[in-house]
Amino acid sequence: MTAIISTPYSRDLGDELRHLRETSTQFNGRAMAVQLGWDPSKVSDIELGKVRASEVDLVQYLATCGKDINFANEFRSRYYNAFDLFFAQVPDNVRTLAMVEAMATKITSYDILTIHGLIQAEGYARQLFVDSYVEAPEDITALVQARTDRQTIMRRHNRPECLFYVHELALRMRLGDAQVREDQYLRLLFNTHILRVVPAHVTAFRSAATLYEFGKASPVVYTESDTAQVYAQDSVAVARTTRLFQRLDAVALDAEQSKRKLAEYVSGLREDLHDGGTDLA
Known part of the structure; x- marks a missing residue:
């Protein structure tokens, strides 16, 4: 041993x-x-x-x-x-990720084209799986439920300290119909105290990343694609990710600005619906 x-x-x-x-x-x-x-x-x-x-x-x-x-x-x-300080898993391994999230004392994430799983609305999560054409249709309900189950940590009295950086490109993605997008915008508006929007003109950051910190265990960097989940506990990877979030802190909208930006998207979507369209302006 x-x-x-x-x-x-x-x-x-x-x-x-x-x-x-x-x-x-x-x-x-x-x-x-x-x-x-x-x-x-x-x-x-x-x-x-x-x-x-x-x-x-x-x-x-x-x-x-x-x-x-x-x-x-x-x-x-x-x-x-x-x-191993670096290891990869198949993308549908929910158990390890859920355990990491449940044990974390602090979660900081940056997403570019999608919303982080912990703050996804159910319809949005479902549409992501449907539109990918990767998952078997009969598996989608279980996958959405697993993602919803992960979100229970956000309702704990001792939930982890969270900060989600969401790039404006994710807000502009025409995922699903107008109702799906509105539900997701409203979910984000409800969580603006733990969310900051990265403006569309900020394009220097090329990949999504999440940093999990724990009370005693070493920090872990996590990223995923359609083909793999990757965990990195190496000190260099953690240091680079920490610098990424320091930079994002400098360029992202603050909480109040982020709230106003999200309200603009809700307002724009509703104006489109009123005009008979379904897409964002």
């Missing part, structure tokens, strides 16, 4: 091991340690993703949970790179 810096994925897989123990055995953490002949802290540290378990430890743990060699080999293949 090797002590090392934990990562979002190591904590995710550690939690998966904990869930496996609780559903496949009658053991609590201490009893599991006795069964394996381990110190009790070893089970806790592995399940918290704080240390890298050896291959022998993993096999013994999984065997105690009644899992066969095929299950063990599949889990080991995922666990192998769990402590």
Whole structure:
């Protein structure tokens, strides 16, 4: 067992091991340690993703949970790179992202062409999946529900401190019909205390990024595309992202200006509807 810096994925897989123990055995953490002949802290540290378990430890743990060699080999293949400071996942892996958001004490994000998932209206989220033509139609309802479920952290009494930078290009995207866009604008207006609009003429920033900060764990930079989710915990990546947000703080509209800008989009959309059109001016 090797002590090392934990990562979002190591904590995710550690939690998966904990869930496996609780559903496949009658053991609590201490009893599991006795069964394996381990110190009790070893089970806790592995399940918290704080240390890298050896291959022998993993096999013994999984065997105690009644899992066969095929299950063990599949889990080991995922666990192998769990402590890497850079790692990528398939784009539909919601579990790791939801866990990162739930554990974060501060979330700072910048989005260019879309609205961040934590402040998306349901109709907007659905239209994103529909228009991408990537997801199977029968999966879209579950994907939208997963995104909505992630947003419950925004209603916690101890929710993370959040700041969302939204580029004006995202506001101009003609996603769905006028009702979808109006609902999304109104959602943003309701959240202007945690949102700042980046004006359309500011074009130096080329990719979206989110910085997650935690009480004790190291900060994590997250970005995604249609093909992958990428997590970076390397100090250089974190420093570059921190400088990105310092620059955005200097060029973005303040909270009151952002509120007025969003109100302009709502007003313009309603004028278009009154005139018989459905597109933004």
